[in-house]
Amino acid sequence: MKAVQIMSYGAADVLRMTEVTCPVPGAGEVLVSVEASSVNGHDVMVRKGALKMVSGRRxxxxxxxDFASVVAATGADVVGHRVGDRVWGMVHPRQPHTIGGAAEYVMVSADHIAPTPxxxxxxxxASLVVAxxxxxxxxxxxxxxxxxxxxLIRGAAGGVGTAAVQLAHAMGAHVTALARDRHAQFLTGLGADKVLDYGSTTSEQVGPFDVILDTVGSELNCYRHRLAKEGRMTTVGLSASALAAIAASSVYGSRRIRTFSANPDSAVLxxxxxxxALGALRPVVNGVYPLADTAAAHQAFERGGVVGKQVIRVAA
Incomplete structure (x- = not known):
């Protein structure tokens, strides 16, 4: 089977499509035939070597x-999934693996997949799983x-941002999106009540907000000060400076900066x-690339400046 792998840490050109042995599912595991995957910030950080403590040096x-797929085989003790079922899910982000979603087949735990909508x-x-x-x-x-x-949703035009705008709107919140001005009309269509141009808007000019969702990972302390009393803030844009800001904010109680690791189980999926299904969330795809062009999809992700996800089509 074909799989795209990282051969060394570095730029997108370290990605190679190789021939590997198709895995065999063990107890509690499912082998899925991947039809599509997508590019996420985690993938790029692993490729660059920013998560060596997890990915290692081998x-x-x-x-x-992530992946959208069809069940190809099941191991022992797997209940609720049959060969031919369409499922979506993701590999464990905190465990080293030699085969990910950018492959013809991938093996995953049965409790981390669910039926595709x-x-x-x-x-x-595939564009919706992680985002x-x-x-x-x-x-x-x-x-x-x-x-x-x-x-307030920072980085509202990205994969997580576009999903967050829609979900926050569905939850009945008043949504302010911070993104490039040229994306304002599109984000309004997703449910944003107000769109601010991040290029001309400073943190001092916004707020107060009851909730801030940050996908950028910079200026966290500045935005934390824009929280209302009892406000809450969470970030998914992790970096060394972001982790320092999160740790330093612990003294502020409810107004601290939170973070989490998104490893959705079947219930979340x-x-x-x-x-x-309810129409509260729809996919936003920017570009689609064949498996052989996964490096180009990574490059497009890193250039940024677009709305939505870069998706890798595995099956024709």
Missing amino acids: FPIGVGL VGIPSVEA GATALIALRDSVHLAAGERV RDLADHV
Whole structure:
């Protein structure tokens, strides 16, 4: 089988499509035939070597965190999944792996996949797995967004941002999106009540907000000061400076900066599918690349400046 792997840490050109042995599922595991995957910040950080404590120094390393797929085989003790079922899910982000979602087949734990939303093509479904689950966990579980609250979403045009705008709107919040001015009309269409141009808007010019969801990872302390009394802030844009800001903010109680690791189980993925089925969440795809052009998809992700996700089509 074919799989894209990281051969050394570095720029996108360290990615190679190679021939590897197809894994065999063990007890509690499922082998899925991947139809599409997407590029996420985690994938790029692993490729660059920013997560060596997790990914290690042994190569090759698999790339591709999420997937939309079809069940190809099941191991012992797997209940609720049958060969031929369409499922979506992700590999464990905190465990080293040699094969990821950017491959023809990948093996995963049965409790980290769920049925793909009905009527959504695999390319579109793949764009929602990590982005949608991250946004859902952030808003629902990390900061407990409530109807009527004012929420600021930084990096609103990205994968997590576009999902968060839609979910926050569906939760009944007043949504302010911070993004490039040229994306304002699109974000308004997703449910943003107000769109601010991040190029001309400083943190001192906004707020106060009951909730801030940050996907950028910079200026966290500046934005934390824009929280209302009892406000809550969470970030998914992790870096060394972000981790320092998170640690330093612990003295501020409810107004501290939170973070979390998005590793959605089957229950979260089912909840996410329900939001899609209800029309509260739709995929936002910027570009689609064949498996052989995974490096180009990474380069497009790193250039930024666009709305939505870069998706890798694995099956024709």
